[in-house]
Amino acid sequence: MSKQEVTTVGNLGFSKNGLPLEVKYCTKCVESNQRFIGSAPHSDQKSSQKDHIIFDDEGVCSACRYFEYKRTINWQEREEELLELLARHRRTDGSYDVLVPGSGGKDSRYTAHILKHKYNMNPLTVTWAPHIYTDIGWRNLISWIHSGLDNILYTPNGQVHSTLTRLAFENLLHPFQPFVLGQYNVAPRVAMEKDIKLIFYGDFYPEKGIGSDVDFTQKSFDTRLFTRTEKQDLYLSGVHINDLPRHGITTRDLHPYLPLEVNRLSESGIEMHFLPYYLNYDPQRAYYYSTEHTGFEVNPDGRTEGTYTKYCSLDDKVDGFHFFTWFIKTGRGRATEDAALEIRNGHLTREEGVALVQRYDGEFPQKYFQDFLKYVSLDESRFWEIIDSFRPEHIWKREGNEWKLRQQVS
Template sequence: MSEKSKLEKVEVKYGLPSEVKFCTKCTISNQRPSSVVEFKNRPNDIKPTIEFDDDGVCSACRFAEIKESKIDWKIREQELIELCAKHRSKDGSYDCIVPGSGGKDSVFASHILKYKYRMNPLTVTWAPHKYTDIGWRNMQSWIHAGFDNILVSPNGTVHRILTRLAFENLVHPFQPFIIGQRMIAPRFSAMYNIPLIFYGENQAEYGNNIKENDRPTMDPVFYSEKPDLSKLYLGGVSAQQLIDDYGVDKRDLNPYLPVDGERLQKNGTEVHYLSYYIKWDPQECYYYAAENVGFQANTERTEGSYSKYSSIDDRIDPLHYYTTFIKFGIGRATYDSAQEIRCGKITRDEGVALVHKFDHEFPSKYIKEILEYMEITEERFWEIIDNARSPHLWIEENGVWKLRHQVAY
């Protein structure tokens, strides 16, 4: 029996492809999960979306080629100039919203909008679960570089419950943060009557449907639905179940819920991706933020990767990427190296070596306090982790878990 035939008989979780393929240009695999509408996620709702062509090249790498050769960035910038002119305030009021944590991307976006394109952004932040020291310092540097900011810290009791449930049911402890982060800007757009919102890059840059890059705006379905509570899921359970079984007050769920679509439509709310107008390069965003705002990289590399400047503000971040490694065989070094290969910062061979060295690394630095935060024992933690391993990706040999497939040179 062929290896492919054997694997077809192995259980495949999460709706993933049974045959594992790696891009021939970067380090990503076809197991990459989509960035779907997070508040709909139930345990089996995760689907891969990255596509590979006949040459074995992923859609993210193909779009990187399009960015270099087929997009006229001068024309795109002129579209941005005209958009800003349409919304720019004449009385000193806020004329756009930039959500972010004070990381390199939100710092870059807000600074270039204010100081190059003469906008007056209101920055809004959905607080991390637990700020890192460097994350908090960068947040303060951002504000003191000349920006008004509203920091929203969600109800601690509810956020802990949702984070624990998201880990237990979805092995996705970052889900409550992602939901809040997505909803905060549209919510403030409606509250303050500021129609224009700027996010950084579209996730299509990294493998979501490549056609999404043809439009500058986010589909309103991502933030403005008004579903039945029994059909809206948070942490893998329905919102109604949270109220009935977990003692969560309906009022306390408000920050996680989609914004009233009719209200947003009346307000004229539009969520734009700055990456549509400006060629997006995360490392160049870091250099810009460091030079103009005093953004600092960490003094040590992030666990699970070699990077020191990306996603360094939340202590739960390393665990989040470790769970993607467990569920999809894709860890933080894979994400970081794939992106840097596409941007021409490292070669594929360098990326493969970095993945082999760091992808599997366990995030030990903050794990004790994160487990205490979620009120989960170490024994329960490993039970959840090992149950999350899809048999088509993992095999246990002599009590040691090993990936069946790894990216090769």
């Protein structure tokens, strides 16, 4: 079955991977209707209209509608709700009472620092290690810890992780899938081991507006995302787990990547909450807060490849390829992600956002290209062969020897 085979849902055409064949852009921000839940559609993922961002009859995306709703929120009442939640979990015996997953970037820094210093909690931070640390990423992790926090750094088996990353790149064009799975599952596992009943995350799904049934009042993670049943058919990096031994990966190697059993998590009493539900969050303010209070450093190159910002996703040499493969599969990249959010937060006009997207979206992450090829054991020709095989026909066209987007935000 071809990657580009089309299915029809109702009267709308969708690609096999669930993307609308008619590309549209939000009339308020620069978001595309190709925005998919997580990072992008994969060939082993069942397509659903609920998985991508939804535009209303006025051409406005659900994320922009959330930000309109956000202006009506009584933040004092939300903070009182937060205080009640924290009071239920706060401990007086010196043990940890909240877990904050993160890399030491602006969001996790803001979350951990404010919980500790404003709300008198005793946080434990936990980090799922990047594929390959950048210099600035390592410095930021160390300065985060030295700002006054305890941390567990979980580093997966390097041979297993690089193999899974290569397979995910080859089969799904998603080199970040193994990292994302490990990052998701390490927090509840550590919380259970340390008997911590509260986990706080620094980002918030309604701000990204994914799905036709976005719940603007969602305050906590759906724990089903972190669980599995014994009989569930599991795939990792596009390979059934029973077939992974052919690639030198045994069942016991997979433990860090697999979700917890349903009963273990449901019976643990662990709650997983989003801090931006309770506090009026703005990534740019979090950046300034983290710089002032925790010594956060920005990209020393002035900006990050693929975008105009300098304070997002700095810790991993594979980050750029995560966003670049996202751009290949959906036609929207890191600059779109950044500009859409900054327009919603009032830091950019739509016109400014359009100009930035047109200038930076899809820029190739050349700086760490050789590091990436070495990590996934591929040569350059094979890399581009895989990249080109995943270009959706409704997004890309070839003119001579050059690939071009059929449509871009304007």
